[in-house]
Amino acid sequence: MKIFDLNFDVEEEPIPDGEDHDLLENIMDGEEVHDSPREKVKTEKEYYRNYVRSTQWVQKLILTENRGFNVFYFSVAVVSCVLLIGMLLFTISYLPRYGVENPESILVVKRYVENGLQETGAVNIISGIILDYRAFDTLGESHVLFTALMCVTVLLRRDSKNMRTQYEDFYTIRDEKYHELYRESIMKFVAAVLLPCLLLYGAYVLLNGQISPGGGFSGGAVLGSGLIICAAAFGFRSTDRVITRKTANLIAFFSLGFYSFAKGYVFFTGANGLENHIPKGTPGAILSGGLILPLDIAVGLVVATTMFGFYSLFRRGSIGGNK
Amino acid sequence: MDFIRNFPMFSVVLSLFSGVLCTMLSGKKARIYTIIYECILLVMVAAVLRYTVVTGEAFTYVLGEFPAPWGNELRAGTLEASIAVLFIAVMLCAVLAGQHYVRKDIDESKVNIYYAILNLMTAALMAMTWTNDIFSGYVFLEILTLTSCGVLIVREIGRTTLAAVRYMILNLVGSGLFLLGVVLLYDITGNLLMVPMQREIAMLYQDPGARVVLIMATGILTIGLSIKSGLFPFHYWMPDTYGWATPTSGAVLSSLVSKCYIFLLIKIYWRVIGIDIFTDMPIRNVLFVLGLCGMVFGSLSAIRAENINRMVAFSSAAQIGYIYMGIGLGGTAGFTAAVFHIMAHAVTKSQLFLTTPRLAAVSGNSLRFKNLQGCALRDPNAGLFFLLPSLSMIGIPIFAGFSSKLFFAMAAADRGGIKLILVMLVLAASSLLNALYFMRTLIRIYTPSDPSNERVRHHLDYNIPMTALTLANLAMGLFSGVFAALIGQGFSMFN
Numbered sequence: 122m123k124i125f126d127l128n129f130d131v132e133e134e135p136i137p138d139g140e141d142h143d144l145l146e147n148i149m150d151g152e153e154v155h156d157s158p159r160e161k162v163k164t165e166k167e168y169y170r171n172y173v174r175s176t177q178w179v180q181k182l183i184l185t186e187n188r189g190f191n192v193f194y195f196s197v198a199v200v201s202c203v204l205l206i207g208m209l210l211f212t213i214s215y216l217p218r219y220g221v222e223n224p225e226s227i228l229v230v231k232r233y234v235e236n237g238l239q240e241t242g243a244v245n246i247i248s249g250i251i252l253d254y255r256a257f258d259t260l261g262e263s264h265v266l267f268t269a270l271m272c273v274t275v276l277l278r279r280d281s282k283n284m285r286t287q288y289e290d291f292y293t294i295r296d297e298k299y300h301e302l303y304r305e306s307i308m309k310f311v312a313a314v315l316l317p318c319l320l321l322y323g324a325y326v327l328l329n330g331q332i333s334p335g336g337g338f339s340g341g342a343v344l345g346s347g348l349i350i351c352a353a354a355f356g357f358r359s360t361d362r363v364i365t366r367k368t369a370n371l372i373a374f375f376s377l378g379f380y381s382f383a384k385g386y387v388f389f390t391g392a393n394g395l396e397n398h399i400p401k402g403t404p405g406a407i408l409s410g411g412l413i414l415p416l417d418i419a420v421g422l423v424v425a426t427t428m429f430g431f432y433s434l435f436r437r438g439s440i441g442g443n444k
Numbered sequence: 445m446d447f448i449r450n451f452p453m454f455s456v457v458l459s460l461f462s463g464v465l466c467t468m469l470s471g472k473k474a475r476i477y478t479i480i481y482e483c484i485l486l487v488m489v490a491a492v493l494r495y496t497v498v499t500g501e502a503f504t505y506v507l508g509e510f511p512a513p514w515g516n517e518l519r520a521g522t523l524e525a526s527i528a529v530l531f532i533a534v535m536l537c538a539v540l541a542g543q544h545y546v547r548k549d550i551d552e553s554k555v556n557i558y559y560a561i562l563n564l565m566t567a568a569l570m571a572m573t574w575t576n577d578i579f580s581g582y583v584f585l586e587i588l589t590l591t592s593c594g595v596l597i598v599r600e601i602g603r604t605t606l607a608a609v610r611y612m613i614l615n616l617v618g619s620g621l622f623l624l625g626v627v628l629l630y631d632i633t634g635n636l637l638m639v640p641m642q643r644e645i646a647m648l649y650q651d652p653g654a655r656v657v658l659i660m661a662t663g664i665l666t667i668g669l670s671i672k673s674g675l676f677p678f679h680y681w682m683p684d685t686y687g688w689a690t691p692t693s694g695a696v697l698s699s700l701v702s703k704c705y706i707f708l709l710i711k712i713y714w715r716v717i718g719i720d721i722f723t724d725m726p727i728r729n730v731l732f733v734l735g736l737c738g739m740v741f742g743s744l745s746a747i748r749a750e751n752i753n754r755m756v757a758f759s760s761a762a763q764i765g766y767i768y769m770g771i772g773l774g775g776t777a778g779f780t781a782a783v784f785h786i787m788a789h790a791v792t793k794s795q796l797f798l799t800t801p802r803l804a805a806v807s808g809n810s811l812r813f814k815n816l817q818g819c820a821l822r823d824p825n826a827g828l829f830f831l832l833p834s835l836s837m838i839g840i841p842i843f844a845g846f847s848s849k850l851f852f853a854m855a856a857a858d859r860g861g862i863k864l865i866l867v868m869l870v871l872a873a874s875s876l877l878n879a880l881y882f883m884r885t886l887i888r889i890y891t892p893s894d895p896s897n898e899r900v901r902h903h904l905d906y907n908i909p910m911t912a913l914t915l916a917n918l919a920m921g922l923f924s925g926v927f928a929a930l931i932g933q934g935f936s937m938f939n
Contacts, residue, residue, distance in 0.1 A: 209624075212660040215653040216631050226634025226644060229513050240510070257507045257516035261571065261583035264460050268564050268587055271467070271557050272594035280551035282600040370467055377464045385457040391509035392453070393445055 242401035243331040243410035251336075252413045260384050263337075263420050267377060270427045279438040296356070312354035319347040323425075330417040331410035337417040341424025348429040357437065364429060365441035372426050376419035383412055448495045449503055451488040452518045452574040455528070458485070459567030463560045471555030475543060478559045482536045482566070489532055493525035497930070502937040504576055513640045519576035523783065523934025527707055528573045530787050531700050533916070534794050535566060537909035538699075541798045542692030544905070549599045549690040558598050565591035565696070569704050578626055578716060579636045581708055585622065589615045589672075592701050595693035596685060607684035614671055614681050621668030628661035629716070638715040649721050662717055663727055669709045670731075673702040675768055676738030679761035683745075686760060687753035687811075691801050694753070695794035698760050703786045706767055710779060713771075714938040723774050732772025732863065736870045738765025743877035751811045752803070755881060756796045759837065762874060763789045766852065769870075773855045773863065780931045781851035787927065788836070788844035788920055795833040795913045798906075802826035803889060806900055813885070818893035820886075823900040827889060829910045834882040836917055839875050844917045847924035849875065 233250055241249035251259045277283070327340025352360045390397040402409030430440045462481050466474040496502060502521030506512070539562065550558055564587055571584040593615070597608040630636060632654055633644035648654035671678045686698045713722045722728065742762030749755040763785070770782030800811065806822040807815045820827025836843035849871060856867035920927055 208660065212628065212657055215656045216628075226632070229635060229640075232514055253508070254510050254515050255579075257577075258580050258583050260457075260460070261568075261580065261587060264463070264564060264567070265583070265586050265590065267464065268561070268590045268594070271561055271564075272590055272597065275554055275557055275561070275594055275598045275600075276605075278554070280553050280600075282551050374464055374468050378461060381457050381461040381464070385453070387509075388453050388457070388507045389450060391515075392450065392506050397509075 238404055241410060241413070242404050243413050244405050245331055245333060245336070247334070248330045248336050248410065248413050248417070252416050253411070256384055256387070259420075260380065263377065263380060263423055266423060266427045267373060270373070270430050273431055273434050274440075277434040277438055278440075283438070306354075308354045312350050316347060316351055316354075319343060319350065323347055323421075327417060327421040328407065328414070331413045332405060332407070337420025338424055340417070341421035342428060344421060344425035345428025348425060349432045352429070352432065352436075357433070360429070360433075361441060364426070366439065367441070369426050369430060369440045372422050376422045380416060380419045383416065387412065446495070448491055449505055449520075451492050452520050452528075452570070453505055453507065455485055455488055455570045456518075456567055456574065459563055459570055463564035463567060466556050466560035466563055469556055471552060471559075474556040474559040475539075475546070478539060478563060479536070481563075482532060482539065485566070485570075486529070486532045486536060489525060489528040492520055493522070493529050496520060496522045496525050496937075497933070500933075513635055513637055516580055517576040517637055518574040519638075520574060521934050521937040522930055523938070524573050526930055526934065527783075527786075528570060530790055531569045531573065531704070532566070534699055534790050534913075535562075535569075535696060537913055538692045538695040538794055538798060541906050541909040542690065542695065545691045545801055551600065554598060558595065561591050561594040561598070562692075562696070565595065565701070569700060572704050572708050576639070576715075577637050578629070578641065578712065581712075582619075582623055582626055585619060585705075585708070588701060588704065589619055592697055595696065596689045598693070599688070599690050601688070603684065603688040607681070607688055611681050611685045614678065618668040618671035621664050621671070623668075625661045625663075625665035625668060628657055628664070632657050632661075638711075641716050642718050645716065645721065646718055658717075658721075659725055659727070662722070662725060665712060666709065666727055666731065669705045670734075670768070673705040673709075674761055674764050675731075676734045676741060676761070676765060679738065679742060679758075679764070682761050683749070683754040683757040686757040686797065687751065691798050694797040698757065698797060699790035699794040702760075702764060703790055706764075706771075706782075706786060710771065710783070714779075714935070719939070728772050728774050730772075731768050735765045735767070735769030735772050736866060738762060739769065739870055739874040740765075740877070743874055743881070747877065747881045749881075750813060752800050752813060752816060752885065753797075753811050755885065756793070756800060759878070759881070760789075760793055762878070763793070763837075766848070766874075769867065770852055770855065773852075773859055773867070775855065775858060776932060776935050777851075777855035777858050779935060780928055781848065781855045783931045783934075784851050784920075784924070784927060785848040788848045788917070791844060791913050791916050791920065792833040792836045795829060795910060795917075796837075798910070799826050799830045799833075802900075802902070802906070803830060813888055816889055817891055818889070820889040821892055823902075825900075825902045825907065829914065830889065831886060832914050833917065834886055836921070838879045838882050842918065842921045844920035844924070847921050851924070851928065 233246060233254065237246045237249045237254075238244065241253040243249040243253070323340050323343035325340075326335035326343055327337065330336030330340065348360060348364070387397055387399070389395075399411045401411050404410075408414065433440050458481070462478070466477065469477060502519060502524075504512075505518040505520070507516040507518065509515070546555060546558060568584040568587040568591060572581055572588065575581045575584070589612075593608045593612045596604055596611060598604075626636075629641065629645075632648060633641050635641045635644060645658060649658060674682050682698075686694045689697060713719060717725075739762050742758050742760075742765055746755045746758035746762065749758055767782045767785050767789075770778045770785060772778070773781070802823060803816060803819045803826050804811045806826075807817075807819045810816070820830065832843070836845040839845045839849045852867065853871060856864045
């Protein structure tokens with residue numbers, strides 16, 4: 122069996138002649154395909170016939186390949202993994218023991234713990250560190266999520282090149298019908314009980330990031346899972362009323378835009394030695410920690426939208442209603 | 445404080461914001477916006493370069509109100525600024541010259557997302573260039589990993605999807621190893637900023653126990669980043685990734701993304717590990733040998749390729765080998781040669797990747813050599829812009845490729861001994877192989893096939909960026925001393 126195809130030159134293998142392989146070849150090469158490859162297929166049946174034949178051809182290709190190489194490849198992989206694990210274990214034995222620190226290396230942590238409260242205004246030191254001391258990293262991290270959403274959108278959102286088969290459409294429509302017909306299912310009952318609690322708890326975690334454990338990323342994840350449960354139990358028709366493609370875009374734009382500008386302002390004033398006029402508030406109150414609360418809200422909204430976006434893109438190929 | 449000192453921070457935050465903004469615009473507006481904003485960015489980084497050259501010293505920029513070991517920091521010296529200018533200039537040229545193919549290869553509803561991903565990639569390139577904090581480097585390395593898969597996958601044909609899956613798996617392995625290395629270093633030093641980290645490491649290196657951890661951490665960081673940049677045994681993802689992406693993506697991935705990882709690695713060697721300690725480590729010799737292997741095996745694979753894009757991509761693997769050979773030679777001379785080659789190769793390879801689809805367009809949309817015969821005569825303009833960078837890749841004098849090979853040879857001569865002999869032999873062999881496959885291609889595309897075809901003319905959107913890249917190439921060949929002095933000044937600021 123072959124796990125990883127090291128020989129990437131498959132296209133240079135002799136490809137058997139015949140009309141059956143034209144479709145696969147064209148799709149793979151992309152030389153002819155500027156329009157939809159689907160348009161070349163007359164019927165679904167023909168498409169599946171071609172697909173089955175092409176996989177048979179690929180299987181034949183794999184079986185005829187050199188077995189000796191596969192054995193060699195497996196042994197090298199196993200040996201290098203064992204080597205890496207052994208070397209890491211060996212290295213770990215030289216790391217400083219827990220609790221035994223040299224005084225210079227805890228200089229950074231010391232200030233976070235001792236002065237964190239008065240310098241950031243946040244009781245929860247973690248929030249203070251990620252959103253104030255090391256805000257630049259978190260600025261990048263929240264854009265990582267957005268980037269991931271954009272990449273999944275590119276991959277999965279339907280367009281002229283990425284269309285679904287009638288079968289897939291059939292199942293999506295059937296699911297939606299199912300939700301309309303069977304209103305009294307267990308799923309719906311549980312979701313109806315769970316959903317308000319989940320949204321409330323998500324909002325609580327989100328808004329209390331500066332006081333208690335939690336914050337934008339965790340609160341956003343709870344909110345996002347609430348939206349996903351809503352969509353799974355009541356169908357996408359229920360979430361489409363709240364989140365359409367446009368609102369998802371707007372939420373991401375305003376949250377991340379606000380994030381960039383707020384942090385850009387703080388970086389600018391901090392580096393130039395200017396007063397930034399952002400009140401720290403009383404530590405422990407809900408309005409405290411300077412920019413931490415609004416930034417948590419922004420991050421939370423982005424996380425929730427991203428999680429729901431992944432679910433929606435994987436299930437039906439769009440965020441918000443089908444066009 | 446001078447206002448110019450804010451520009452590195454502006455370049456990152458503005459790029460991030462532009463990425464988000466482009467998703468709100470239509471495809472056409474996103475393209476125009478991206479071009480305008482990259483021009484602004486180019487002016488900003490050029491101003492920073494001029495500022496650092498004039499003042500003659502690097503400056504750090506505190507992000508927020510908390511100083512060095514507690515908050516994040518950016519740092520701008522001559523070397524960072526010149527790399528940033530290179531990145532933005534090549535990115536701008538790639539966007540300009542590839543816009544025709546972006547319209548053609550990408551579905552209309554996703555063009556704005558493509559530009560959004562490109563802008564986020566610019567932000568990651570900028571942040572990784574300027575950063576003075578190893579963990580910020582990791583965060584933006586994640587963005588770079590994701591965006592590089594995004595710009596690849598956006599063409600939505602079977603080949604790019606397959607290539608993107610492979611590229612992503614290898615890239616994630618690289619990211620994981622990099623993170624492991626950062627964790628090990630953080631565990632023994634207790635710092636994430638480069639300057640205090642280096643101070644701790646210089647002390648810890650005397651202790652034999654900590655030395656084991658240090659060497660292991662450096663090794664893991666090196667393996668992670670060399671998988672991502674495509675050093676010899678890990679270069680097999682290159683041809684599919686570069687060859688099938690839309691031309692803008694191919695140019696950006698080959699000439700900027702892999703170079704950015706190498707630049708981060710160089711920065712870690714100089715500013716985290718410390719160059720004296722790095723010279724003392726055995727990792728250097730491993731990199732040297734793998735670089736030499738890459739130079740030969742990359743070229744051999746390029747000779748066997750049946751498809752012009754795969755040939756150019758495998759030649760990238762050989763050029764990455766050159767850069768790692770320079771790092772393995774060590775010393776300021778070796779590193780200067782490596783950075784000069786990063787610049788020379790970025791300018792040259794982007795031009796090749798932006799030109800090959802034009803040659804294919806007049807050959808029945810086929811990239812295979814057998815169909816390409818005479819395409820340079822059918823499309824003389826694209827033929828010329830394939831000829832000039834090819835000559836540079838071979839190493840003909842007055843082009844940048846020649847100067848970089850000269851720098852490598854000089855750095856090896858400084859070192860002497862067995863390394864000198866090895867470098868000379870492999871450099872000669874690799875140049876010969878380079879000449880073999882590029883000459884073969886040039887002869888193929890200039891051999892007339894049928895005289896009846898009419899000639900294709902190009903618009904300014906292709907000619908202007910290509911001319912700019914050619915001029916940059918010539919400037920680096922003719923005034924290589926100026927560039928070497930600039931890079932040398934940058935390295936002297938690193939200490």
